[in-house]
Amino acid sequence: MSDLEAFRAQTREWLEANCPPEMRKPVRDEDDVYWGGRNATFKNDAQKAWFETCRDKGYTVPEWPKEYGGAGLSPAEGKILRQEMSRIGARPPLSSFGIWMLGPALLHFGTEGQKKRFLNEVARGEIRWCQGYSEPGSGSDLVSMQTFGEDKGDHWVVNGQKIWTSYADEADWIFCLVRTDKQNKYQGITFMLFDMAGEGVSTKPIKLISGNSPFCETFFDDVRVPKSYGEDCPGYVGEINRGWDVAKYLLGHEREMISGAGGGDRTAAIGAAMKRNAGELDPVLRAELAQFDVDALAYTAMGEKFLDELKVGKAHPAQPNMMKYAGTELNKRRHELMMAAGGSRALEWESEDTGGGKPSRNWLRTKANSIEGGTSEVMLNVISKRILDLPGA
Amino acid sequence: MPLYYDDDQTMLAETAQAFMAEEGAIAKQLRHWRDRDCKDGFGHALWKQFAEMGFTGMLVGEDDGGLGMGHVEAGIVLENIGRNLTPSPFLASSVLAVTALKHGSDDLRGRWLPGLIEGESIYTVAIDEGAKHRPDTIKTKAEKSGNGFKLTGQKDFVLHGASSDMMVVAARTSGSDDDADGITLFAVPKDAANMSHDAVRLVDSSMATHTKFDGVELDGDAVIGEVDGGREVLNAMLMAGRVGAAAEGVGVASGAMDMTVEYLKQRKQFGKLIGEFQALQHRAAHLYSEVEIARAVTIKAAQLLDGGSEKADLMASVAKAKVAKAAGLAVKEGVQMHGGIGMTDEYDIGLYMKRDRALQEFLGDQYYHAGRVAEMSGY
Numbered sequence: 001m002s003d004l005e006a007f008r009a010q011t012r013e014w015l016e017a018n019c020p021p022e023m024r025k026p027v028r029d030e031d032d033v034y035w036g037g038r039n040a041t042f043k044n045d046a047q048k049a050w051f052e053t054c055r056d057k058g059y060t061v062p063e064w065p066k067e068y069g070g071a072g073l074s075p076a077e078g079k080i081l082r083q084e085m086s087r088i089g090a091r092p093p094l095s096s097f098g099i100w101m102l103g104p105a106l107l108h109f110g111t112e113g114q115k116k117r118f119l120n121e122v123a124r125g126e127i128r129w130c131q132g133y134s135e136p137g138s139g140s141d142l143v144s145m146q147t148f149g150e151d152k153g154d155h156w157v158v159n160g161q162k163i164w165t166s167y168a169d170e171a172d173w174i175f176c177l178v179r180t181d182k183q184n185k186y187q188g189i190t191f192m193l194f195d196m197a198g199e200g201v202s203t204k205p206i207k208l209i210s211g212n213s214p215f216c217e218t219f220f221d222d223v224r225v226p227k228s229y230g231e232d233c234p235g236y237v238g239e240i241n242r243g244w245d246v247a248k249y250l251l252g253h254e255r256e257m258i259s260g261a262g263g264g265d266r267t268a269a270i271g272a273a274m275k276r277n278a279g280e281l282d283p284v285l286r287a288e289l290a291q292f293d294v295d296a297l298a299y300t301a302m303g304e305k306f307l308d309e310l311k312v313g314k315a316h317p318a319q320p321n322m323m324k325y326a327g328t329e330l331n332k333r334r335h336e337l338m339m340a341a342g343g344s345r346a347l348e349w350e351s352e353d354t355g356g357g358k359p360s361r362n363w364l365r366t367k368a369n370s371i372e373g374g375t376s377e378v379m380l381n382v383i384s385k386r387i388l389d390l391p392g393a
Numbered sequence: 394m395p396l397y398y399d400d401d402q403t404m405l406a407e408t409a410q411a412f413m414a415e416e417g418a419i420a421k422q423l424r425h426w427r428d429r430d431c432k433d434g435f436g437h438a439l440w441k442q443f444a445e446m447g448f449t450g451m452l453v454g455e456d457d458g459g460l461g462m463g464h465v466e467a468g469i470v471l472e473n474i475g476r477n478l479t480p481s482p483f484l485a486s487s488v489l490a491v492t493a494l495k496h497g498s499d500d501l502r503g504r505w506l507p508g509l510i511e512g513e514s515i516y517t518v519a520i521d522e523g524a525k526h527r528p529d530t531i532k533t534k535a536e537k538s539g540n541g542f543k544l545t546g547q548k549d550f551v552l553h554g555a556s557s558d559m560m561v562v563a564a565r566t567s568g569s570d571d572d573a574d575g576i577t578l579f580a581v582p583k584d585a586a587n588m589s590h591d592a593v594r595l596v597d598s599s600m601a602t603h604t605k606f607d608g609v610e611l612d613g614d615a616v617i618g619e620v621d622g623g624r625e626v627l628n629a630m631l632m633a634g635r636v637g638a639a640a641e642g643v644g645v646a647s648g649a650m651d652m653t654v655e656y657l658k659q660r661k662q663f664g665k666l667i668g669e670f671q672a673l674q675h676r677a678a679h680l681y682s683e684v685e686i687a688r689a690v691t692i693k694a695a696q697l698l699d700g701g702s703e704k705a706d707l708m709a710s711v712a713k714a715k716v717a718k719a720a721g722l723a724v725k726e727g728v729q730m731h732g733g734i735g736m737t738d739e740y741d742i743g744l745y746m747k748r749d750r751a752l753q754e755f756l757g758d759q760y761y762h763a764g765r766v767a768e769m770s771g772y
């Protein structure tokens with residue numbers, strides 16, 4: 001048996017022994033997954049047990065080095081773990097912006113001191129992060145952002161406003177783009193890290209069309225951000241005024257994550273499940289579902305290829321934009337078809353039968369997929385420019 | 394007949410537009426009732442105003458005290474309802490129920506029509522059984538019992554069923570579930586014994602019921618039209634309802650489109666109005682084309698229906714399917730082109746998306762109707 005085969009066998013056995021049956025059910029609600037943080041609570045004992053077991057084994061972030069809270073798995077081992085988890089439908093033990101976004105940025109740009117502290121906190125689910133990028137006047141044109149940090153020697157005083165900050169009201173810390181040089185557009189932004197509990201930070205939830213309120217307006221009123229949190233642990237990532245490089249790097253990871261390239265619910269074929277739930281399907285709807293399944297199964301292969309290549313540095317650096325575009329458009333279509341197959345029952349907004357309107361609320365939520373993390377239009381612009389090298393793009 | 398509004402219709406369109414923009418506005422009706430968790434899902438005062446405007450009985454014949462107008466005119470009102478997302482029982486009461494009642498006896502019409510014309514009463518129709526629209530299969534049974542009938546079964550997606558004074562129920566009086574014949578329509582009053590409603594709020598904040606008939610006793614004079622001959626009435630009702638729903642959908646599509654085009658002229662990114670980006674210009678222009686085509690086929694279907702044409706059934710399905718596609722596009726493009734703000738509850742574009750979803754499903758979605766077009770075209 002090769003090492004990898006042995007690893008697969010061990011992993012299968014370990015999952016069998018450690019993943020509670022309740023944690024092998026599809027994720028229906030955001031709180032079906034544990035998000036960590038100072039104020040976090042577990043939905044049930046199974047969720048707690050699953051999280052703690054994984055945390056202790058480094059499986060909340062399996063491919064991060066062991067000294068930062070991971071399990072130090074190789075890309076090949078990481079893939080096997082993902083495959084084995086998806087085989088039994090295991091839920092992720094921990095979800096967070098720290099894992100998807102800040103972590104990769106710190107692994108790439110962070111100092112040893114930052115990695116030791118912040119990555120471990122993320123891996124152990126102790127600190128929950130949010131992302132402070134967008135501003136009312138700066139969405140697609142992110143680099144025009146205005147939130148300003150005045151240099152006061154050993155700290156900055158930050159003033160301004162962010163918007164659409166997901167979970168800002170539940171997060172402990174924020175990674176935030178702050179302008180530190182007004183003269184220099186691209187090289188005048190610093191990628192700061194600070195505690196949301198600090199003086200001068202306030203949040204105001206914004207209600208989504210799905211009825212939930214997971215994002216906020218975030219205000220900074222004379223917020224003091226230290227330049228250092230101790231030895232080898234700066235309060236910013238990368239260099240001062242070079243935060244745009246970090247931001248762009250991180251966006252690549254965000255896009256990869258939103259793309260659903262790793263497989264799972266977002267891209268799976270649905271036709272058979274729709275027939276099971278809805279009974280006989282109208283022939284034209286059946287044909288639509290079949291077309292969707294073709295695209296979904298093909299996209300799943302693309303996701304596998306993309307991740308395999310990405311891990312060994314073979315993917316085009318702008319490829320995450322294509323994945324994000326294709327994956328999110330697919331996910332929106334998926335929910336359109338699920339609504340159609342669900343019929344009038346799926347329209348119910350509050351009923352018990354629909355678990356409080358899950359089908360329609362989830363359907364509405366997917367409409368943000370092609371907006372958050374950069375819109376589809378921006379993705380297409382980037383592909384035109386950076387991959388196709390089209391004139392004037 | 395030219396495929397544009399004649400002078401009277403143009404006048405009606407102007408009146409309806411002004412009235413609905415003022416009285417039926419989103420803030421005044423949809424949000425108002427939604428935010429108060431209204432159990433009807435619409436305002437009765439507005440229904441009264443509809444009556445004063447002559448809308449409630451516009452399809453009712455003049456002999457019965459109505460205005461004797463046609464489906465083009467009803468479509469004009471519905472398009473403005475759609476544009477303003479105005480919640481009202483108009484489609485179910487004044488289009489669907491009225492179409493059925495037109496086939497009813499003098500007594501039946503005398504009993505139900507005046508209240509509707511006055512804006513005192515609200516009616517609905519109970520057709521679907523199950524989550525998808527499959528009117529070829531009717532399982533709800535009406536068995537002979539004394540001089541009348543006993544109704545047993547369940548209906549779903551009954552619009553504002555719990556708030557309705559009467560519902561037109563399609564039931565089987567003979568034959569088996571899938572037979573075309575053997576259907577009878579009944580006017581079931583609100584206070585009928587052994588009828589119960591499970592009322593649910595839908596994604597667009599409207600209310601609908603799952604309604605159970607557990608041996609509901611009905612007089613023989615509750616029958617609309619002929620016993621066992623209800624299929625014809627049902628078909629007439631469905632055609633009228635589909636054309637009406639299409640007209641409302643055209644309004645939803647244009648409302649969403651106008652909001653979006655307006656936003657393209659206001660929002661700046663990269664130092665430009667986003668409407669300056671050709672990528673968005675072309676999509677807006679494409680959307681405009683689709684909405685225009687959808688409106689054309691909807692008016693065409695309404696004219697055919699008013700003219701009693703054989704082609705009306707086909708074109709009703711074409712209209713319902715085409716509008717579903719155009720309005721679906723309008724609301725999706727609308728939310729997308731608004732960016733983050735399009736996902737917020739505070740902003741109206743998302744409300745268009747929700748209303749469109751419910752309207753898509755009502756009386757058959759685009760897949761159902763595309764399938765019908767294939768069948769009617771012989772393949």
Ligand SMILES: Cc1cc2nc3c(=O)[nH]c(=O)nc-3n(C[C@H](O)[C@H](O)[C@H](O)COP(=O)(O)OP(=O)(O)OC[C@H]3O[C@@H](n4cnc5c(N)ncnc54)[C@H](O)[C@@H]3O)c2cc1C
Pocket residue numbers: 130131132133134135136137138139140141163164165166167215368371372373374375376377378381660661662663667670672673729730731732733734736
């Ligand atoms: C659910 C959700 C969660 C989010 N979470 C976060 C978060 O945690 N942190 C954070 O910082 N931000 C977050 N965002 C914000 C998100 O990144 C922005 O909404 C997004 O970048 C778009 O910006 P905007 O909303 O200002 O839209 P705009 O940039 O104003 O775009 C409006 C429309 O114009 C189009 N457009 C703009 N420029 C061009 C162009 N050059 N060519 C063609 N079309 C163009 C856009 O594609 C869009 O369709 C979130 C958004 C959503 C919806």
